[in-house]
Amino acid sequence: MQELLTNWFPNVMAKLPDFYAAIGDTLLMVVWSGIISFVLGLILGVLITVTRPGAILENRVVYRALDILISLFRSIPFIILLTWVMPVSRAIMGTAIYVRGAIVPLVFGAAPFFTRQVESALAELDPGLVEAALSMGSSPMEIIFRVYLKESVAAIARGTTITAISLLNLTAMAGVVGAGGLGDFAIRYGHDRNMTDVTNVTVFVLVILVCIMEWIGSQVVKKNTH
DSSP: OHHHHHHHOHHHHHTHHHHHHHHHHHHHHHHHHHHHHHHHHHHHHHHHHHTSTTSTTOOHHHHHHHHHHHHHHHHSOHHHHHHHTHHHHHHHHSOSSHHHHHHHHHHHHHHHHHHHHHHHHHHTSOHHHHHHHHHTTOOHHHHIIIIIIHHTHHHHHHHHHHHHHHHHHHHHHHGGGTOOHHHHHIIIIIITTOOHHHHHHHHHHHHHHHHHHHHHHHHHHHHTOO
16 A cells, blocks of 8 residues: 555655644644634624624724724735734744744634624524513623524534635645645645645645535534524
């Protein structure tokens, strides 16, 4: 089997330690930036939903400020965002390269996207449920946790899956500026040194990772759809 793989993918087999390290770096970037983006996006998504005009905590100033800020970061191409937030990366992480340096721009790229996903998920909620909770004397925090979030788990799970896949794509792009991971591995060897088998295997691994994310997401959605 090893001989067959060596014949088909000679350059990959010759650089297996680097390949495994690249997979590990990609997973690290996705997990850490994903967790941070999930928390920030969930908070901002709820906040922009409950402060919109006519909502339970209506605040036009907060809503407008968040809406503009989120739209601003969503409108910046990620490749430009990578270089733009380098000073912030250095200040927070101590470096603007490798996995640590990629976390900050990945969060800046994914959190606004996930915020919109959460906002859309909460917008699907039947307004009658909120009105019923208000009529029973529920506080705003009770409505947020027991109505908005509890009833929107499936929709938020779909948004989380979409964001995770998008984040995986962003990590590959981050490889262009030396963030490490599969993107850097494919560019450094597959593109720059014309090693086609490296590019093919990298694409295959990314497809497998996307399929795993979609399967996990679909299982969560199924269990929370009612």
